[in-house]
Amino acid sequence: MLRVDNASVFFAARDGRPVHALDRVSLEIPERGFVVALGTSGCGKSTLLNAMAGFLPLSSGSIELNGHPVTGPGAERGVVFQKDALLPWRSVAENVALGLKFAGTGRKERRERALELLRLVGLQDFADAAPYELSGGMRQRVGIARALAPDPAILLMDEPFGALDSMTREQMQELLVDVWARTGKQVFFITHSIEEALFLGTQVIVMSPRPGRIVHRYDLQFVSAFARDRDARAIKTAPQFAALREEIRAVVHQSEPTRSSVS
Numbered sequence: 001m002l003r004v005d006n007a008s009v010f011f012a013a014r015d016g017r018p019v020h021a022l023d024r025v026s027l028e029i030p031e032r033g034f035v036v037a038l039g040t041s042g043c044g045k046s047t048l049l050n051a052m053a054g055f056l057p058l059s060s061g062s063i064e065l066n067g068h069p070v071t072g073p074g075a076e077r078g079v080v081f082q083k084d085a086l087l088p089w090r091s092v093a094e095n096v097a098l099g100l101k102f103a104g105t106g107r108k109e110r111r112e113r114a115l116e117l118l119r120l121v122g123l124q125d126f127a128d129a130a131p132y133e134l135s136g137g138m139r140q141r142v143g144i145a146r147a148l149a150p151d152p153a154i155l156l157m158d159e160p161f162g163a164l165d166s167m168t169r170e171q172m173q174e175l176l177v178d179v180w181a182r183t184g185k186q187v188f189f190i191t192h193s194i195e196e197a198l199f200l201g202t203q204v205i206v207m208s209p210r211p212g213r214i215v216h217r218y219d220l221q222f223v224s225a226f227a228r229d230r231d232a233r234a235i236k237t238a239p240q241f242a243a244l245r246e247e248i249r250a251v252v253h254q255s256e257p258t259r260s261s262v263s
Contacts, residue, residue: 001030001031001066002029003029003063003065004027005061006025006090006133007026007048007058009021009058011052020210020211021044022044022048022051022211023211025044025213027048027214029183029187029188032202033149033186034187034201035187035189036189036190036201037049037190037191037207038191038197038204038205038248039209039252040209042209043209044210044211045190045212048212052154053077053156054070054071054072054074054077065077073167076153077154077160078148078152079147079156080144080156080157081160084136085143087131088130088131091129092118092123092127092131093111093114096113096117096118096137096145096146097110097114097149098146098149099146100113103150107177113149115127117145117149118142120179120183121144122175123138123145136163136168137168137172140161140164144176148179153185154185154187155185156188156211157190158242160172161173162192165205173199176200194245195236195245198241199235200220200237202219202220203219203220204218204248206251206252215251216248
């Protein structure tokens, strides 16, 4: 379990004024949990993810993974960024295995692990291709495989599908649900898309404008049960999906939303 307890973050802006980015956020991501964060730009979603990743220190509060405090980056937390950030001079398989190489894993074992993960994301035929030979969606699949290579306990995903066209984005959503179901990883996922959040998550949190606070939590076990069937069109046109999407849209745009819960 990843546990965030009363986490707050202050930092200095360029003009020297303090910015209160995150305010007393508490959150638990259980085993096999898929938590999606929604909110307007600047509400602290990425700040929260960067603190979970160990890239950003908390001003107060704590973050623990399986009872161990998060004090910096670690292999037990895999990060997938908004941009694929692949190394163009390395092959697809070498990009996937990069973290394993830094960890001292042998060449043969790195290759086997990379091929295993490329099969998982449907890119086994592109192991020796260069990143520039792949489409945007394919490069993001490589990014997911690379994050999984060290076998982390949790995936932290910062709007990884935001730059993709709608058709590719839907395909990537279905792929991610399949990867999550197969690997059983915990996932923390950031998006601006309410539909994406509802399709992917077992829980959706809605965050307020700065300073970021969690103002709503939606338990979406019933939605994710449909999502595991991987029929995105049927799910997104279901009446209950549409009703919840409109409810959350109203919540996101309210300045002081009323707390509610759906299960």
